[in-house]
Amino acid sequence: MRSLPTGQYIPGHSLLHQLDARVKILCFFILMAAVIGASSLWGYALVLAVLALLILFSRLPLRCAVAPVRRISWFLLVILLMNALFFGGEDVLASWGIFRLSYGGIKQGFRVVTNVVLILILGNLLTMTTLPTQVTAALESLGKPLKFIGVPTEEVAMILSVALQFIPILMEEAELIKMAQTARGARFESRKLSERAASFLPLVVPIFISAFRRAEELSLAMEARGYRNAKNRTKREKEPLAASDYSALTVCAFICLLQFFLLP
Amino acid sequence: MAIKIENVSYSYRQYAGETVEALKNISFTIETGDFTGIMGPTGSGKTTLVQLMAGLRAPTGGRVYVNGEDINAKGYDKSSLRQRVGVVFQYPEYQLFAATVEKDVAFGLKYSGLSRRKVTARVRWALETMGFDFEKIRDQSPLALSGGEKRRVAIAGVIVTKPQILIFDEPIAGLDPCGRENFLQFVKQMNQTGTTIIMVSHNMEALAEYTRHLLVLEKGRLVDSGPTREVFARLKQRKTGVLAQTKAQRIVTLLAAGGKLALSPAIVTYDDLLSALKQELAGGGRG
Numbered sequence: 353m354r355s356l357p358t359g360q361y362i363p364g365h366s367l368l369h370q371l372d373a374r375v376k377i378l379c380f381f382i383l384m385a386a387v388i389g390a391s392s393l394w395g396y397a398l399v400l401a402v403l404a405l406l407i408l409f410s411r412l413p414l415r416c417a418v419a420p421v422r423r424i425s426w427f428l429l430v431i432l433l434m435n436a437l438f439f440g441g442e443d444v445l446a447s448w449g450i451f452r453l454s455y456g457g458i459k460q461g462f463r464v465v466t467n468v469v470l471i472l473i474l475g476n477l478l479t480m481t482t483l484p485t486q487v488t489a490a491l492e493s494l495g496k497p498l499k500f501i502g503v504p505t506e507e508v509a510m511i512l513s514v515a516l517q518f519i520p521i522l523m524e525e526a527e528l529i530k531m532a533q534t535a536r537g538a539r540f541e542s543r544k545l546s547e548r549a550a551s552f553l554p555l556v557v558p559i560f561i562s563a564f565r566r567a568e569e570l571s572l573a574m575e576a577r578g579y580r581n582a583k584n585r586t587k588r589e590k591e592p593l594a595a596s597d598y599s600a601l602t603v604c605a606f607i608c609l610l611q612f613f614l615l616p
Numbered sequence: 617m618a619i620k621i622e623n624v625s626y627s628y629r630q631y632a633g634e635t636v637e638a639l640k641n642i643s644f645t646i647e648t649g650d651f652t653g654i655m656g657p658t659g660s661g662k663t664t665l666v667q668l669m670a671g672l673r674a675p676t677g678g679r680v681y682v683n684g685e686d687i688n689a690k691g692y693d694k695s696s697l698r699q700r701v702g703v704v705f706q707y708p709e710y711q712l713f714a715a716t717v718e719k720d721v722a723f724g725l726k727y728s729g730l731s732r733r734k735v736t737a738r739v740r741w742a743l744e745t746m747g748f749d750f751e752k753i754r755d756q757s758p759l760a761l762s763g764g765e766k767r768r769v770a771i772a773g774v775i776v777t778k779p780q781i782l783i784f785d786e787p788i789a790g791l792d793p794c795g796r797e798n799f800l801q802f803v804k805q806m807n808q809t810g811t812t813i814i815m816v817s818h819n820m821e822a823l824a825e826y827t828r829h830l831l832v833l834e835k836g837r838l839v840d841s842g843p844t845r846e847v848f849a850r851l852k853q854r855k856t857g858v859l860a861q862t863k864a865q866r867i868v869t870l871l872a873a874g875g876k877l878a879l880s881p882a883i884v885t886y887d888d889l890l891s892a893l894k895q896e897l898a899g900g901g902r903g
Contacts, residue, residue: 525710531672532711535703536724536773537695547727554723557713561759 361483366411367596368481373490375597379604380478386604386611387470395615399470402607406474410481420476421469428465435461488513514570522563529558617684618781618812619646619669624678626664638664640836641678646814646829648780651807653823653844654816655860656833662816663706665833666785669814670703682781695727702779706786708770709763717743717761718754721773728777742772745802764795781812788819800826820862824848824884832860848884864889 363369368376383402390396407417421428438450439457446453479487492509499505530540538551626639638661646652654662667673668680671687671694679686687697705711714720721739730738740750746768758769775782784803788796800822807813817823823830823844830847832840840847840854851860852869861869864886871877879892 528705529711531667532703532705532708533723534672535670535698535701535705536711537698537727537777538723539695539727550726554711554713558711562710 360480362412362416362480364411364481366409366481368406368410368477370596371481371600372591372593372597373482373486374493375593375600376478376482377487377490377494379600380474382601382604382608383474384471386608387467387474389608389611390467390615392615395611396466398607398611398615403470403473406477410477412477412480416480417476418473420472424472428468431468432461432465435464484516485513488516518563518566521566522559525562526555526559529562530555617645618648618650618682619814620681620684621645621665621669622679622681624668624675624680626661626668626673627676638836639668639675642838643678644831644838644841646812648812649807649810650829651804651813651827652815652829652831653827654814654831654833655818655820655823659835660833661836662833663785666703666705666783666814666816670701670783671697672703698724699728699777700779701781701783702774702777703783704771704774704785704787706789707767708774708787709766712758712766712770712773715757716755717748717758717769720758720769721776724773724777738776738778739772742776743769745775746772747798747802748772764791767791775806779811781814782806783814783816785816786818787815788817788822796822820860821885824862824864825887845882845884849882852881 371379383399386402387399390399407414410417436453436457438452439454439460443455444452445455482490488509491512492505495503495505495508530538533551533554534540536554538554539547540551540555542548542551621642621644624639624642625637627635627637629635642665654665656662664673668675669682671680671682674688680688682697682701685692687694712720714723718736718739721742722735725735725738728735739754743750743753748765748768753769758766761769771787782803787803788799791799796819803813803815804826815823815827827844830841830844831838832847832851840850842850848862848865852865854860862884864883867889868879868881868883871879877896879889879896883889883892
């Protein structure tokens with residue numbers, strides 16, 4: 353069950369780890385725009401070079417940084433095929449019934465797949481170098497303006513952080529329950545689909561029950577410690593942005609401008 | 617022999633490339649029909665060892681034999697192992713899932729090939745062994761039962777396959793004193809009918825009183841093993857901390873420390889202590 357960690361935080365002291373989470377999230381969106389804005393080979397060369405540098409700066413093993421791409425490689429293939437076969441376009445290479453393979457479609461397919469891959473790796477770098485709690489705190493802080501139009505940003509951030517905390521706990525529990533049911537004879541790895549399907553319920557029901565149980569316990573514990581929503585809560589960590597944070601933002605903004613205004 | 621562990625190591629993979637060694641080169645043998653206890657502080661690798669013995673994890677080094685067969689060898693029939701080795705994990709009540717108690721307990725017999733009548737008979741036996749009235753409980757939802765009842769239903773779901781080897785991972789944690797006593801009596805009874813029992817526990821009294829052999833784990837290493845009494849006597853000398861002693865042993869130490877009463881260092885259980893004290897009284901009467 354635990355193979356390569358994808359998107360999971362990996363502790364470290366690299367340049368990327370030390371940047372403020374708010375800045376990292378903003379940079380993520382700016383660079384995402386730069387990826388989507390790339391329209392020529394030069395444009396892609398630029399974002400690829402930036403991504404390579406970021407991976408280098410993060411000091412994460414390349415294997416981990418690109419792990420999520422391998423996970424969804426089948427999905428990527430489907431995107432590529434769908435684009436290539438349905439995009440239409442003038443220069444049709446071949447056609448069978450409703451399928452029309454065109455040069456433009458292939459190009460479009462590769463573009464979409466490249467964009468998805470690059471953004472996926474960017475997002476992966478963000479979550480691998482930032483603690484989940486930092487991410488939610490940063491989202492809360494960045495979302496403050498939304499409060500004026502009635503969005504309960506603090507509650508949303510609380511829900512997010514609680515949900516994030518539950519993921520590893522539930523994963524671990526799922527593994528234990530899977531083992532317990534395997535010991536009782538459940539066949540999760542059987543070649544027969546019917547046997548695998550029969551093992552599904554003994555796994556899912558206990559996980560749901562335990563999720564509800566934990567949620568109830570947590571809500572009671574929070575209430576017992578005086579949590580009330582719609583109250584301005586104080587932060588435990590309040591750090592101003594450092595010079596490196598400002599320079600990271602500037603560099604990312606510059607890359608984005610370069611992409612949109614200078615490159616063909 | 618029921619289980620033979622040969623130079624077994626196990627490491628968990630953590631972050632990129634980092635590994636944590638949970639078990640380091642462990643070897644021991646558990647004879648058929650024995651009652652073996654496993655003790656050690658939290659994080660010493662007890663649960664990992666249980667999972668290896670049940671064939672739920674494959675060791676990263678070494679071999680695990682059950683009834684003389686290497687259970688991780690290619691072509692070994694794991695499903696027959698599931699029928700022969702039963703495991704009761706910590707908080708087994710969390711694995712209940714079916715709509716009725718009867719269905720939940722019968723889950724372990726799904727692939728046994730037994731007829732419907734025989735399955736029902738087995739389920740009845742398992743639930744009655746765990747102290748239930750079969751007709752009353754069979755159609756109830758297992759999730760609506762009390763905590764203690766849920767645990768007994770879950771255990772019934774494990775013993776229903778009549779395993780030759782039963783492994784318990786901290787089975788008495790969270791039980792009230794009465795439930796604990798009943799449970800240990802049940803385990804003793806299972807052992808007397810020929811089932812090999814392996815029990816992981818932090819409860820020194822239960823280990824001292826019920827097990828015949830003891831394995832002591834510390835930081836993934838097997839630091840001591842042998843007949844229970846001998847191991848307890850050695851642990852006392854090692855002074856690995858007060859947790860590794862029974863209360864009777866601690867009372868003997870306290871009495872000796874004040875220079876008040878020197879009793880035999882071989883005392884491990886309350887029964888030992890009681891008979892030693894009786895002897896002391898009788899001796900005192902004579903002198």
